[in-house]
Amino acid sequence: MASRVILLSGLVALIVNAALALDNNPILDFCVADTKNTVLVNGYVCKDPKTVQAEDFYASGFHIPTNTSNQLGFNALPATAAQIPGLNTFGISAARIDYAPGGIIPPHSHPRATEILIVLEGSQLEVGFVTSNPENRHITKVIGKGDVFVFPVGLIHYQRNNGSQPASGIVAFSSQNPGVHTVANVVFGSNPEIATDILAKAFQVDNNVINQIKSHF
Structure with missing residues (x-):
């Protein structure tokens, strides 16, 4: 009996976690973005x-x-x-x-x-x-x-x-x-930049090679 309760509890937990992983359904017909609003939210504030x-x-x-x-x-x-x-x-x-x-x-x-x-x-x-x-x-x-x-x-x-x-x-x-994360821009053109010696070790090349690539970004 105890094993069935544990199994049932596990299944319920999986279902709840799966449900939480999905995007929430809209609760309005629409939420047209007010792109001029300065309030920071996960998306845009709705227009009237x-x-x-x-x-x-x-x-x-x-x-x-x-x-x-x-x-x-x-x-x-x-x-x-x-x-x-x-x-x-x-x-x-x-x-x-x-x-x-x-x-x-x-x-x-x-x-x-x-x-x-x-x-x-x-x-x-x-x-x-x-x-x-x-x-x-x-x-x-x-x-x-x-x-x-x-x-x-x-x-x-x-x-x-x-x-x-x-x-x-x-x-x-x-x-x-x-x-969008463009690999070359992110790695070689970040601001502030990623240290040259870190990139040299990551790419297994000389510092001069990294500096030459960085110069293009």
Whole structure:
């Protein structure tokens, strides 16, 4: 009898913990972000519902290619709660991505969101992510127009256009504010910087190598 009580208690604890791990459901029809409010909360403060307009739920321009004339050869047009205030509290966002031939989105992660990519144009888009320690498995595939690929939340991932023509896609995130950590910028361009000797030991290289890399960030 005692063992059954212990087992039942364990199951109840698991169910409660699973429930607490989920995002809370909205308790309002919407909570349109008041982006001018200076109160700090986990998200944005809600506008007065009486002042909400259709424009709060709207953005345009996703059909227009973005300018990829930059060092990395890619650009993004985001649609998060910062651009569409009506997304606040809903846990979703999106972006249009454009890639020049040879353009890359360098290794990065989204700390708060899983990402799903739908390719609109292009036939040689290399995508990949790396699983966490200790396996560090590199999972990669070349995809094209009409294909879909998922990048799990928090994992380092990248994209590269191996084709001779521009490519584009739409990405969606399971967060209104997915955040982004670009590996090179975070490691070599932090402010204040991470000590050179720490990075040299971590990457098993000479201090001069680290300083040379830092100079680019």
